[in-house]
Amino acid sequence: MSHGNMNLTLKVWKQKNKNEKGRFETIEAKGISPDMSFLEMFDVVNEKLINEGKEPIAFDHDCREGICGMCSMYINGQPHGPKQGVTTCQLHMRSFKDGDTIVVEPWRSAAFPVIKDLAVDRSSFDRIMAAGGFVSVNTGNVKDANNILIPKDDADTAFAAAACIGCGACVAACKNSSAMLFVSAKVSQFALLPQGQIEKQDRVLNMVRQMDEEGFGNCTNTGACEAECPKGISLENIARMNREYMGASFTQNK
Numbered sequence: 001m002s003h004g005n006m007n008l009t010l011k012v013w014k015q016k017n018k019n020e021k022g023r024f025e026t027i028e029a030k031g032i033s034p035d036m037s038f039l040e041m042f043d044v045v046n047e048k049l050i051n052e053g054k055e056p057i058a059f060d061h062d063c064r065e066g067i068c069g070m071c072s073m074y075i076n077g078q079p080h081g082p083k084q085g086v087t088t089c090q091l092h093m094r095s096f097k098d099g100d101t102i103v104v105e106p107w108r109s110a111a112f113p114v115i116k117d118l119a120v121d122r123s124s125f126d127r128i129m130a131a132g133g134f135v136s137v138n139t140g141n142v143k144d145a146n147n148i149l150i151p152k153d154d155a156d157t158a159f160a161a162a163a164c165i166g167c168g169a170c171v172a173a174c175k176n177s178s179a180m181l182f183v184s185a186k187v188s189q190f191a192l193l194p195q196g197q198i199e200k201q202d203r204v205l206n207m208v209r210q211m212d213e214e215g216f217g218n219c220t221n222t223g224a225c226e227a228e229c230p231k232g233i234s235l236e237n238i239a240r241m242n243r244e245y246m247g248a249s250f251t252q253n254k
């Protein structure tokens with residue numbers, strides 16, 4: 001089945017840098033194929049803008065395969081747009097109709113300052129990860145490492161938590177700008193595996209401290225994060241992290 005190309009109107013957030021005030025700009029996107037990804041649509045629009053001597057739309061991307069978590073933006077008020085379980089780079093233009101107006105904005109969170117237009121600075125996430133430190137693995141002894149038995153359920157849950165790509169949609173979706181879903185996914189990924197046990201208590205305490213320092217808000221269990229996460233990270237991770245955190249605080253206060 002073939003679909004005709006579409007003409008769309010974009011209302012895109014334009015902002016020179018984090019200190020300048022931003023504003024919406026109306027940009028026409030003409031002749032867009034429904035098979036294009038959202039980012040390919042931007043490429044077409046940007047090529048035209050550049051040819052006309054205008055500034056292209058600044059946006060982040062790297063893998064374009066749903067792996068790197070860079071392509072963060074609000075599309076019509078939803079992180080990563082209207083489709084569940086996909087990142088912006090995996091969103092296809094067939095999700096829209098000819099003649100649609102599409103509103104595109106950067107993440108809105110004090111902990112993710114705008115760099116330019118739709119590109120935000122997510123280094124707060126990197127600093128939380130760094131605060132979590134490393135995992136002790138005896139690299140000199142492969143045989144022993146392979147002999148560690150991991151219960152299947154724990155391995156599956158750790159694997160599911162490891163799917164988090166650090167995109168920040170959870171923070172963007174949350175009215176409190178809480179980073180709990182992200183941090184809890186990263187804590188769970190290690191807390192469930194025997195290789196992560198040695199630093200387990202310090203890890204959760206340090207990561208939560210860094211999260212608070214970065215200016216992320218408190219979790220009030222609205223569940224908006226889980227609903228908007230492109231990787232299906234479960235709220236159960238937050239409950240697990242709270243248990244880990246309380247256990248670690250208790251031990252370290254003794």
Ligand code: SF4
Pocket residue numbers: 163164165166167168169170171181182185225228229230231232233
């Ligand atoms: S938990 Fe989901 S929404 Fe949050 S950073 Fe990870 S992948 Fe993105």
Ligand code: FES
Pocket residue numbers: 060061062063064065066067068069070071087088089090
């Ligand atoms: S560009 Fe890497 S997840 Fe979208």
